[in-house]
Amino acid sequence: MKPVEPVGIAAAALWLPEGRARMAEAVADGRLRARQAKELGHPEVPEAGPESAPGMAVDAARAALRVADIEAKDLDICAHAWMYYQGHDLWSPAHYIAHELGAHRALPVGIQQVCNGGAAGVELTVARLTADANRSPDGYRWGTVTTGDRFTEPGFDRWTSDYGVVYGDAGTALLLRAPAAPEDALRLRSVVTMAAPELESMHRGADPFAPAARTQRPRVDMRATKRAYLHEHGHERFIRANENAIRTIVAEALRDAGIGPRDPRLRYAVLPRFGLKTLQEFWLPILADCVDAEPLDYGRTTGHLGAGDAAAGLAELMDSRALGPGEAALVFSAGAGFTWSCLVVQAPGR
Incomplete structure (x- = not known):
């Protein structure tokens, strides 16, 4: 997809919890063999403590908004993607994120495309921002794409639930605008x-x-x-x-x-x-x-x-x-x- 008008990435944020899960401990516990650990090649990965998956996404989004000096009230869309459980059984984490940010004018959209959900969120957000001729007072349309995942026991073993992959906990956020502005870090x-x-x-x-x-x-x-x-x-x-x-x-x-x-x-x-x-x-x-x-x-x-x-x-x-x-x-x-x-x-x- 080539955007029909220039789209800027005004900010991007990666929020990592302080805790770390270490591969050496997984090997010592018998969860991984030494050969498997070498093939994976992750000495440690971030491990959330009390942080929730959507909460980490909120933290990342706040950081992105601060970097770009943009207020959440100006957002037009808040797209949120995830892979694993978000903390409640029947609930919209996208609406929670918009509410926590104060993005009460934005359209919250949840995206369940597993590991590719963040990229799908970019496509959806770009399409939304460039399809509408209406603009906010500053002349732009704004959108966030967030992700948040916490791969925790008892339902998920970050070391052994999959082949060839170790899962780390994090929140991410992208702040997109259309049309792009000269000060945007990337287009x-x-x-x-x-x-x-x-x-x-x-x-x-x-x-x-x-x-x-x-x-x-x-x-x-x-x-x-x-x-x-x-x-x-x-x-x-x-x-x-x-x-x-x-x-x-x-x-x-x-x-x-x-x-x-x-x-x-x-x-x-x-x-x-x-x-x-x-x-x-x-x-x-x-x-x-x-x-x-x-x-x-x-x-x-x-x-x-x-x-x-x-x-x-x-x-x-x-x-x-x-x-x-x-x-x-x-x-x-x-x-x-x-x-x-x-x-x-x-x-x-x-």
Whole structure:
């Protein structure tokens, strides 16, 4: 998707709790084998204490609003995405976030697209901001995209509920505006998403449909559903779909942004926050063949942040001032379904 008018990323925030879950302790407890720990490559990940998942999203959104010096009352949309339980059984965390921020004029929207929800929230928010000709008194339309996830016992084991991924707790927020302004830290040049719905059963497996959450098993077990899928279909179907999706979203996102794959302005490719082996086998070789951009792996000390990988990558890209004037980066997100997204962002010129 190429925005019909320029869209700016006015601010991005990553909020991490103070607690840390350490891989060495998981190995010592017998939850991980030493070989598995090496393949994952996360010495520690953030672990929430009393913080709720939506509460961390609120903290991140407040930080983004402060950076841009924008009041929540000016927001037009508050999109919130998540992967895991938000703290109440039948409830809208998006409305809670808007209420806590004081964004009483905004439309709260909840997005349940699992790990790719943050990127889906960007697409939805951009479409909303650029489709409406009405503007606030400052001449802009404003939107936040937040994520918040807390992967806690007893229902989730951050170390062993999945293959190739360790899950960290965090809140993220992006503050978008249309049209873009010269002072925006980055401009969103394009965002492209591709899905492979035929892979949905990787997270369903052979399980029957259940009447309530975790009645099938007392803990989320994506390993079990993936084993069932692989037993029936093998590995090649997913490997082919993953490679095709990464190549497609890179090519289409760069085309929409008007940037070539070997353009010297294209400096970085911000990776999803997966385990080392997963990145080395299923991401890095494909990206090296597609673009000259240097891969950035910000996830070693955070792990996978549920729906928040793309926003967290943008926040760290901006905080580190990694992009010089006019330089661009690819930012990736992927999740169950399966769905893959690529955002192209560019720093303002001189």
